[in-house]
Amino acid sequence: xxxxxxxxxxxxxxxxxxxxxxxxxxxxxxxxxxxxxxxxxxxxxxxxxxxxxxxxxxxxxxxxxxxxxxxxxxxxxxxxxxxxxxxxxxxxxxxxxxxxxxxxxxxxxxxxxxxxxxxxxxxxxxxxxxxxxxxxxxxxxxxxxxxxxxxxxxxxxxxxxxxxxxxxxxxxxxxxxxxxxxxxxxxxxxxxxxxxxxxxxxxxxxxxxxxxxxxxxxxxxxxxxxxxxxxxxxxxxxxxxxxxxxxxxxxxxxxxxxxxxxxxxxxxxxxxxxxxxxxxxxxxxxxxxxxxxxxxxxxxxxxxxxxxxxxxxxxxxxxxxxxxxxxxxxxxxxxxxxxxxxxxxxxxxxxxxxxxxxxx
Amino acid sequence: xxxxxxxxxxxxxxxxxxxxxxxxxxxxxxxxxxxxxxxxxxxxxxxxxxxxxxxxxxxxxxxxxxxxxxxxxx
Amino acid sequence: xxxxxxxxxxxxxxxxxxxxxxxxxxxxxxxxxxxxxxxxxxxxxxxxxxxxxxxxxxxxxxxxxxxxxxxxxxxxxxxxxxxxxxxxxxxxxxxxxxxxxxxxxxxxxxxxxxxxxxxxxxxxxxxxxxxxxxxxxxxxxxxxxxxxxxxxxxxxxxxxxxxxxxxxxxxxxxxxxxxxxxxxxxxxxxxxxxxxxxxxxxxxxxxxxxxxxxxxxxxxxxxxxxxxxxxxxxxxxxxxxxxxxxxxxxxxxxxxxxxxxxxxxxxxxxxxxxxxxxxxxxxxxxxxxxxxxxxxxxxxxxxxxxxxxxxxxxxxxxxxxxxxxxxxxxxxxxxxxxxxxxxx
Numbered sequence: 001x002x003x004x005x006x007x008x009x010x011x012x013x014x015x016x017x018x019x020x021x022x023x024x025x026x027x028x029x030x031x032x033x034x035x036x037x038x039x040x041x042x043x044x045x046x047x048x049x050x051x052x053x054x055x056x057x058x059x060x061x062x063x064x065x066x067x068x069x070x071x072x073x074x075x076x077x078x079x080x081x082x083x084x085x086x087x088x089x090x091x092x093x094x095x096x097x098x099x100x101x102x103x104x105x106x107x108x109x110x111x112x113x114x115x116x117x118x119x120x121x122x123x124x125x126x127x128x129x130x131x132x133x134x135x136x137x138x139x140x141x142x143x144x145x146x147x148x149x150x151x152x153x154x155x156x157x158x159x160x161x162x163x164x165x166x167x168x169x170x171x172x173x174x175x176x177x178x179x180x181x182x183x184x185x186x187x188x189x190x191x192x193x194x195x196x197x198x199x200x201x202x203x204x205x206x207x208x209x210x211x212x213x214x215x216x217x218x219x220x221x222x223x224x225x226x227x228x229x230x231x232x233x234x235x236x237x238x239x240x241x242x243x244x245x246x247x248x249x250x251x252x253x254x255x256x257x258x259x260x261x262x263x264x265x266x267x268x269x270x271x272x273x274x275x276x277x278x279x280x281x282x283x284x285x286x287x288x289x290x291x292x293x294x295x296x297x298x299x300x301x302x303x304x305x306x307x308x309x310x311x312x313x314x315x316x317x318x319x320x321x322x323x324x325x326x327x328x329x330x331x332x333x334x335x336x337x338x339x340x341x342x343x344x345x346x347x348x349x350x351x352x353x354x355x356x357x358x359x360x
Numbered sequence: 361x362x363x364x365x366x367x368x369x370x371x372x373x374x375x376x377x378x379x380x381x382x383x384x385x386x387x388x389x390x391x392x393x394x395x396x397x398x399x400x401x402x403x404x405x406x407x408x409x410x411x412x413x414x415x416x417x418x419x420x421x422x423x424x425x426x427x428x429x430x431x432x433x434x
Numbered sequence: 435x436x437x438x439x440x441x442x443x444x445x446x447x448x449x450x451x452x453x454x455x456x457x458x459x460x461x462x463x464x465x466x467x468x469x470x471x472x473x474x475x476x477x478x479x480x481x482x483x484x485x486x487x488x489x490x491x492x493x494x495x496x497x498x499x500x501x502x503x504x505x506x507x508x509x510x511x512x513x514x515x516x517x518x519x520x521x522x523x524x525x526x527x528x529x530x531x532x533x534x535x536x537x538x539x540x541x542x543x544x545x546x547x548x549x550x551x552x553x554x555x556x557x558x559x560x561x562x563x564x565x566x567x568x569x570x571x572x573x574x575x576x577x578x579x580x581x582x583x584x585x586x587x588x589x590x591x592x593x594x595x596x597x598x599x600x601x602x603x604x605x606x607x608x609x610x611x612x613x614x615x616x617x618x619x620x621x622x623x624x625x626x627x628x629x630x631x632x633x634x635x636x637x638x639x640x641x642x643x644x645x646x647x648x649x650x651x652x653x654x655x656x657x658x659x660x661x662x663x664x665x666x667x668x669x670x671x672x673x674x675x676x677x678x679x680x681x682x683x684x685x686x687x688x689x690x691x692x693x694x695x696x697x698x699x700x701x702x703x704x705x706x707x708x709x710x711x712x713x714x715x716x717x718x719x720x721x722x723x724x725x726x727x728x729x730x731x732x733x734x735x736x737x738x739x740x741x742x743x744x745x746x747x748x749x750x751x752x753x754x755x756x757x758x759x760x761x762x763x764x765x766x767x768x769x770x771x772x773x774x775x776x777x778x
Contacts, residue, residue, distance in 0.1 A: 002366065015429040094451070142410060146392070194362030252411075258392055
């Protein structure tokens with residue numbers, strides 16, 4: 001497959017790894033903030049390839065994992081609305097809220113359908129005029145524009161039975177909040193390639209300018225990640241922190257202006273709670289008033305009991321980079337992929353799921 | 361947080377396109393990348409093209425890998 | 435409020451995930467069915483039960499087919515029903531002889547579809563050299579079945595000297611795969627409404643008893659045979675590793691996967707290693723005979739793309755390790771839940 005296979009070439013990995021080893025003579029703590037990076041690193045065993053001086057920490061990069069229980073509960077409760085059908089990405093199906101999950105709601109007879117694209121949700125609404133189709137919008141800036149574009153399409157088709165529940169979040173301010181917690185010392189960030197395809201490189205500049213952190217926007221194939229680590233090591237050694245783009249084939253410094261325009265037209269920032277990080281102002285995305293007729297939160301009175309935190313679950317600490325999944329007392333003993341306590345274990349991109357699936 | 365893969369644009373009709381990956385075809389929306397042309401490669405996420413792949417940059421990146429490899433054998 | 439950590443994800447109801455062949459299925463089978471029915475034949479948990487009768491060894495197995503859509507590229511539920519049971523018998527080293535066929539049909543199911551399915555079953559049975567000797571038909575109310583469900587049970591004879599079971603793998607043995615994986619899983623997905631992608635890929639659904647006969651002619655030092663159906667290669671290898679108490683090491687680059695399977699999986703976020711196969715087998719054979727068996731397989735229509743993909747070692751017991759194309763090893767875990775298209 002073009003533009004994929006070339007970046008998985010095993011032979012090309014060796015020289016990059018050797019160069020990293022040659023240069024990384026001081027301890028470096030690098031955080032990756034994208035669930036897809038977490039998975040790729042685990043899937044290709046990259047942590048073991050890197051010298052011990054480099055520590056790769058997983059941050060709050062899995063949009064499902066960082067959704068607070070209260071929001072999860074609301075999303076799950078949508079399935080119980082009479083006459084409603086929930087259209088959701090596969091990622092959300094097994095995630096446990098305080099009491100239930102979408103999979104369990106489906107087992108109890110509710111209409112929950114997995115879609116690959118929000119446009120499939122739109123199609124569902126068109127084909128089922130008697131159903132109120134509620135699309136669960138989860139994801140960061142990579143996904144929000146696709147949901148925004150779908151909202152515009154729903155408008156232009158005059159659909160009256162398509163609604164959106166937005167749990168979307170944005171990344172840059174969350175990174176700032178994470179740093180302001182002052183809990184972990186970092187030397188650099190491996191930044192999310194596809195979020196950046198949308199937002200470009202400028203929103204991250206404060207990380208280098210104000211915090212002196214090395215930053216590289218990375219692709220997701222193993223060679224991309226290895227090269228990005230090399231670039232980070234070079235920045236750190238040269239004491240020249242800046243935001244570099246490794247993933248040049250997918251990311252322009254200005255991002256995707258059309259996507260940003262659509263995102264801005266349909267959504268506005270809101271204050272939202274992140275699992276593990278608390279309330280971070282301006283990092284949520286809610287539908288603007290002009291799109292109120294598409295907003296599930298306006299259409300329905302979604303009230304849920306106060307969220308219960310899962311006893312013993314340390315997802316929050318994992319998401320802040322404080323502990324590795326293996327350091328959680330529940331990991332692999334009580335909390336397993338079949339029997340997950342928190343979202344980090346059940347979400348495809350959760351750090352705990354990746355650690356369990358791909359082992360150490 | 362983002363599974364998006366490079367796919368080749370086989371045809372475009374308005375704001376919809378048919379793309380191909382490894383011989384598998386799917387219709388997607390190009391609402392977010394209206395500037396795209398036939399035979400371009402795009403990154404596909406959730407049924408949308410989110411960016412056009414810059415093939416020149418893709419080649420440059422591969423060249424960087426090769427250069428590192430060449431350095432090693434010197 | 436304090437609550438037991440696992441209280442909420444369990445489970446006063448069966449979930450779809452319980453039927454998909456991965457971890458949850460395995461857990462349901464062992465903790466409920468095997469626990470209740472427990473006997474030495476069942477406890478082995480091989481594809482078929484091996485029974486002694488009249489001085490001979492018989493393999494006996496059953497399987498139910500609930501696939502949707504009922505007609506898919508490369509086959510239909512009828513062909514699947516015959517192949518599935520024929521193959522389960524073959525995986526125990528048995529020569530499949532007789533099948534039963536039980537039909538549960540939804541009211542309103544088109545007669546012409548039923549006729550096509552039955553013709554397909556007869557054709558496949560002929561190809562496999564088995565006879566369908568008994569059956570049953572039930573019709574249920576509209577909505578109570580997804581068109582049609584079929585159950586087939588089968589019996590076969592195991593020749594003397596043939597000892598094949600999931601717990602016989604030993605360190606040093608080689609792992610052979612009979613061909614490309616993921617074809618069936620992807621073909622099924624492509625013909626479902628939801629995902630809307632198109633491909634020329636067909637299901638690999640086929641009877642494997644001919645291939646197994648050919649392999650056994652070369653050598654009896656075949657320890658294990660298993661067809662990686664639901665749950666895919668990953669589940670099958672994990673099951674074998676657990677049953678035999680050994681470690682299985684696999685080279686990612688050696689696993690044959692068609693371009694289209696890779697493309698579809700990349701697009702939707704699936705893992706080819708967990709996709710279902712209906713015409714492939716995994717064989718674990720002694721190192722000394724592996725190459726010869728492989729050559730014989732490649733000469734057979736069902737084994738053209740066969741490859742030795744790995745080997746059995748002492749450690750890590752009960753686990754499967756994959757050496758990735760980057761050259762680093764990681765665990766190959768069993769599938770949990772159903773494969774779902776994802777954005778993350």
